[in-house]
Amino acid sequence: MQTNVINIPVSIHFVNDLNITKSGERLTPWLTEREIRDVVLPEVNRIWKPAGIVWNLNTVDVAKTATSKSEGVARYLEGAARGEDGGSNPELVRNLLSIVPSTDDKVKSIHVCVLPFIGSTLQGLAIPKRQVAFVGQWTDKPSQGRRAPIRCKVIEDGAFVQGSFSRTLAHELGHLLSLQHPDRAVRQPDSLMGGGRPGNALTQQEIDMARKAALKLYPQTELKIATPLDYQVVQRNQRGKGTVTISGAITAALLEEKHTLEVRRDGGDWKRTPVRWGNATFTAQLELQAGGWYALDVRFVGPQGVVAAASVAHVGVGDVFVVAGQSNSANHGEERQRVQSGKVVTFDGSKWQLANDPQPGASGDMGSFMPPLGDALVARFGVPIGFIACGIGASSVREWLPDGSTFPNPPTIESRVRRLPDGSWESKGEAYAMFISRMSDVGKNGFRAVLWHQGESDANQADTSRTLAGNLYQKYLTQLIQQSRKDIGWNAPWFVAQASYHIPGDEGSDDIRKAQAAVWKDRIALQGPNSDAVKGLFRDSGGKGVHFSGPGLREHAARWFEKIAPWLAKQ
């Protein structure tokens, strides 16, 4: 999930010039700006994190109240208490509002006045209409006003006996975002907004209400991240690193040069990152070690603080494989496979998702070998694995050739080829165009290898005039590999499997198998698994079918792993 964080600027005003004495105790201000910055706001942000709301310090000042006024307010607060019904006291509100400093707001912000004391049995008070909160540094709430006020704790130490300054502030900020004390009848335990046992929890309903109010009161500068996508795997390079492109759209205000981009990984330190600006867009590069999932937070910072922020929860640097061929490279296995590691994903051209079968982009809606292969690679190499599945059931290598490539005899299925006047045939190039487009989606060197599993529809066809001769299979597959490398602009490695098995009694074509092996021997491709040997109960329909059973898919995956893993270890 990409969560849009809502940023709310907070202006803090220390009102230190109120000389309040209560029960013989002089209530001197003791909280420092540094504690607000380093302890209080981080704690408030920790409490509000589940709501995706971040309170950013806008300004801190020490308010100067007119002496005549401060004397009157101080005397009033020495005797003040909650309203009769335990609710608000209009006279108290009037007095407190009279000391709010007038500010010349460059940025619309919430105002928090930090007072020595705000009245007997009170710790905080919020006035939503004015978007201002008052919090006291001294309180007699723990003794219900029976003893002299004591210093509030800065943060809770877990006991919730007293109620800390930070928790009080977090609670009052909730009021400023329209939240009220919950009904006694429906009170949740450990609730920030009130309840039998105080705590820091916000209900989903409170989160929804607070976010809605926050967006209305504090319109956010919009930042939409286009890349990386959630669950994206970026191909690692030979140095064991991957370059993640951070790009997106922003509203015009952010285009000013003084806004800087900061990125952090897994909640660590923010790092200033160079940006290339486009027309309401931006691009930046971030190098990450192979691994993941990483959580990335992205924000723009201006002179007033954070102006826009967004996050991507899962970004990985690992290995990406393009899988192509016919049904046994697609979703035609008897049993859908599921990812066990949580780190195998699949890309449909616009979004990444966990690679539970069926794989988007490939034909069929049942099982494939990709989830177990991916899990085995995750276990061996400790990096996330991505798949781009392109397989088309029953397709011949002839149908995968670029538009206009000719051959003497047609495949069994004619929808992706056309007959020429001279009696020969040519590919319409649809599968090829799709294949190039899918490979290009991840850019140059954007995947580790192509896994090619195809040949059954060229071997031993029922109508023998549709069978492709081995020498032509070798020629066309070589043409496909070499032309596709030209068209994607880099020499992608290919693995070619041996695949020609149909059913018991028709268990392979030496001609096609030799052709597939010849492509390895020519060093055009690397040797893939011998999947013709995966038969018996590894095939569907109790061993009678051409597709794999559940155990067969896992065996097929294990054989791919045997070929890929030793090669990958050397990269």
Ligand SMILES: [Zn+2]
């Ligand atoms: Zn309250």
